[in-house]
Structures are given as C-alpha cells and as structure tokens.
Amino acid sequence: MKSCLVVDDSRVVRKVARRIAEELGFSCEEAEDGNQAYETCQKSMPDVILLDWNMPVMNGLEFLVKLRAMENGDTPKVVFCTTENGIEQIEKAMSAGANEYIMKPFDSEIIETKFIQVGLID
DSSP: OEEEEOOSSOHHHHHHHHHHHHHTTOEEEEEHHHHHHHHHHHOOOOOEEEEOOOSSSHHHHHHHHHHHSTTTSSSSSSEEEEEEOHHHHHHHHHHOOEEEEHHHOHHHHHHHHHHHTSSSSO
C-alpha cells in the first residue's frame, strides 16, 4: 500500500486530506508542521506528501528544501496544498522540488487528478 503524509497546521484540513487519500487507497500519517513532517520522513519516507506552506515551527518551503537534501528525499512526490497562489510562490515551490501545486480549498477530484499526474495512481 502506498503511503501519504499530510502536513498542515489545521487539524480540519489534515482530516479532510487524510480521508481523501485513504479513499484513494493510501495509508496516511499526519504532521502539523514541517519539523514533525521531517521527523516522520526520517523514520519512514512516504510515497507522497500533501504539504501546506504557512505553518509554525517550520513552513512548507523550508521543509521541502530539507526533505530534498535527505537521503532518499527525492523519492516522495510533493504536492503543495496552500492558499499561496502568486506565481512567485508557485515558482519557488517548484524550484525547491515540488511536483504539483493545489490551491485551497481542494476536493477529492482535484487530489485524485494530481495523484494521477504525478504517477501515483492510474
């Protein structure tokens, strides 16, 4: 079973994203900031990470840079799920190693489409 890490400081967003990912056949873990996500990835690298940008302790972009520098850190597909919608932010995220970008609010159809685009599901 493929694994998904949902990283968002909003418990509600984490629960919604988790439910969607589980319905798509993924096992899920959650982290409420980039630091928790980094610790989770040190233990077990997920197949995909749904990543918020604006979080306390370590934001999504900082986490992504640290993730990509880790051993096997280039393995997970990273999909930013954020309210940051400026072209500058999107370019920063993609340059740092994001595979896709989703605007909040999102739904199951949007996440499924992105998972298909990055080759996680058929």
